[in-house]
Amino acid sequence: MGSIKQIPVVEAKRTNPLARVFDDLVRFCRSRSLFILHYCTGCGAIELPPAMTSRFDMERLGIQPMVSPRQADILLITGYVSIKTLKRVILTYEQMGSPKYVIGICSCTVNGGMYWQSYATAKKLDEYMPVDLYIAGCMPRPEAVIAGLQQLMDKIHSGEASSWEDYYRNYDYYLGNQQKLFGEDWQTPTDVISEAKHYDLLSEGTLGDHTRLLEQHQKPLEALEMRLGHEQEEPAK
Amino acid sequence: MSKEITHWLDDLLAEIEGIVVRRKSSRRVRVDVPADALPALLELLQGRAGYIHLSAISCVDWIKEDEFELVYHVWSYESHSLVSAHIRIAREPGVYLSVYDLYQPAAFFERDIHEMYGIHFEGSPNMEKFILTEWDGPPPMRKEFDSEAYINEHLSWQNYNPEWLQELVAEGGGVIIPPEEQRFSQKKK
Ligand code: SF4
Numbered sequence: 001m002g003s004i005k006q007i008p009v010v011e012a013k014r015t016n017p018l019a020r021v022f023d024d025l026v027r028f029c030r031s032r033s034l035f036i037l038h039y040c041t042g043c044g045a046i047e048l049p050p051a052m053t054s055r056f057d058m059e060r061l062g063i064q065p066m067v068s069p070r071q072a073d074i075l076l077i078t079g080y081v082s083i084k085t086l087k088r089v090i091l092t093y094e095q096m097g098s099p100k101y102v103i104g105i106c107s108c109t110v111n112g113g114m115y116w117q118s119y120a121t122a123k124k125l126d127e128y129m130p131v132d133l134y135i136a137g138c139m140p141r142p143e144a145v146i147a148g149l150q151q152l153m154d155k156i157h158s159g160e161a162s163s164w165e166d167y168y169r170n171y172d173y174y175l176g177n178q179q180k181l182f183g184e185d186w187q188t189p190t191d192v193i194s195e196a197k198h199y200d201l202l203s204e205g206t207l208g209d210h211t212r213l214l215e216q217h218q219k220p221l222e223a224l225e226m227r228l229g230h231e232q233e234e235p236a237k
Numbered sequence: 238m239s240k241e242i243t244h245w246l247d248d249l250l251a252e253i254e255g256i257v258v259r260r261k262s263s264r265r266v267r268v269d270v271p272a273d274a275l276p277a278l279l280e281l282l283q284g285r286a287g288y289i290h291l292s293a294i295s296c297v298d299w300i301k302e303d304e305f306e307l308v309y310h311v312w313s314y315e316s317h318s319l320v321s322a323h324i325r326i327a328r329e330p331g332v333y334l335s336v337y338d339l340y341q342p343a344a345f346f347e348r349d350i351h352e353m354y355g356i357h358f359e360g361s362p363n364m365e366k367f368i369l370t371e372w373d374g375p376p377p378m379r380k381e382f383d384s385e386a387y388i389n390e391h392l393s394w395q396n397y398n399p400e401w402l403q404e405l406v407a408e409g410g411g412v413i414i415p416p417e418e419q420r421f422s423q424k425k426k
Contacts, residue, residue: 084371112394119377119384120369123394181391 023159030073030099031156032062034149037072037096039089042079044106044139051142063149069095074152079139080108080121083181086128090178093129093167094190098199100164101132101152105145110134127177130163168196172208179210185217246316249286253278264318272324272333279309279322279339287315291340296350300380303328305356309336326356335361353378 016022038048052058052065066072069092081089093102104125107113112123125131132155135148155161167174171192179186193211196202250258250268256278257269270278282288288311297306302325309322326333335358336343347358348367355376357364366372375382388394 087371111396112392116394117385117388119374119382119387120372123388123392127393 027157027159031153034061034063034074034101034153034156035066035072036063036074036076037066037069037092038076038078039092040078041081041085041089042106042108044079044108047105047139047142047145048076048078051145056142056146058146058149061146061149061153069093070097072096073100075100075102077102077104077109077125079106080113080115080118081125082120083122084120086122087182087186090128091188091190094188094192098164098195099162101156101161102129102163103148103152104131104134105140105148107136107138110136113138122181128174128181130166130174132161132163165199165201168192168199168201168206169203170205171196172205172210175214176208176210179213184213187214187218189221246286246320249281250278252281264316266318266320267323268320269323272326275309275322275324276334276336276339279311279336282311282320282322283339286313288313288320290314291336291342291346292319294343294346294350296354296356296378298328298354298378298380299325300328305331305354307333307350307356311340331356332359333357334359337361352376355379 038045040048050056058064063074069075073096075089075093075096077089093100102125104110108115108121109125109131112118112121115121116123122128133148133152135144137144140148152161175186175192193202193206196206246266247258250256253270253274255271255274259267259269261267268278290312291309292312293308293310295308295310297308299306304325305328307324307326309324311320311322312318313320324333331354333356335347337347337358337360344362345367347361348363348365350356351358351361351364352367352369353376369377374387377384
């Protein structure tokens with residue numbers, strides 16, 4: 001058998017006249033089954049339990065919490081993001097499968113909120129990753145959260161919620177902002193450029209000065225060392 | 238019974254030279270001591286008066302006086318009272334003794350203060366970074382660190398823009414912030 005690279009890849013062409021109808025159906029279904037990964041970064045997270053549980057009951061909209069980024073559709077950032085956390089948020093965001101949506105809850109994600117003067121928090125979330133929807137407030141009530149989620153559902157259905165494509169199209173811009181904050185040797189385990197190629201979203205903004213800088217500093221990834229507890233000790237007899 | 242203990246405490250504290258005792262309330266005592274007398278005071282309080290719980294060490298930066306104030310809060314489970322021992326140390330070089338050998342939880346407090354104020358505690362078991370592991374700027378709680386200048390240099394942020402809210406206001410909600418109430422640093426001079 002030849003290697004996997006030799007298998008020719010056939011470009012899919014949309015020739016079916018029913019494709020539009022089918023797309024619409026897909027978007028409808030997509031908007032009705034959303035899994036959220038709530039990255040509870042700040043105090044706004046406290047409004048999520050009532051939004052999820054029986055009082056306001058998010059599940060009647062088909063929205064449920066999910067435990068892992070790989071299976072989640074929505075990344076919910078609930079409040080101020082410290083610079084240390086932002087790194088983890090970006091790692092998480094990049095690990096989510098497309099299509100993915102980001103909601104910034106709380107004023108802190110919009111412009112820094114009451115922590116605008118803090119050395120430790122990032123101010124504008126949409127500089128580091130594309131945000132579909134902001135729910136402002138300090139903190140927004142569960143009604144506002146639910147209204148925001150409904151808006152997102154409408155946006156997904158109408159096809160407007162395509163900010164995840166923006167991350168691939170303008171990766172250089174986002175990477176530039178990340179590098180400015182985290183230093184030049186900032187690197188994530190996800191190969192965003194190859195993913196952009198995979199989704200056929202490679203465009204002018206994908207590559208640029210910052211991705212070149214990334215290539216210079218990039219270190220090959222190694223598997224994480226597995227460790228249980230502290231140093232392994234001999235079990236006591 | 239608590240009266241007895243407080244009298245007894247007064248006698249005990251009088252053993253330390255240069256001490257100023259101020260009774261804040263029936264269960265709170267503030268003492269000011271010279272920095273070199275603090276270990277002896279804590280030893281007395283712990284060993285002879287039952288103040289076995291060091292609940293916090295706090296730090297204040299008095300930049301104009303060129304001093305750091307360290308406050309050791311110790312609690313007694315017997316007399317249910319709190320003694321706060323205040324000391325002042327020079328801002329430069331900002332070195333003090335660790336009380337880890339008396340109160341082991343001091344290790345965390347001292348590490349935290351070291352990280353936030355840059356004070357070095359001699360004899361503390363670990364002076365590594367604690368929470369700000371990815372921070373390489375100056376200790377951020379020192380008064381000379383200008384947080385606003387730092388964010389203006391490193392981060393971009395935006396003021397509230399009343400125009401954003403017009404849509405909301407049209408729907409019958411929202412609050413408009415008039416320009417004179419907007420954040421001072423962004424106001425046009
Ligand atoms: S907007 Fe208010 S509630 Fe939300 S994270 Fe910021 S300070 Fe907390």
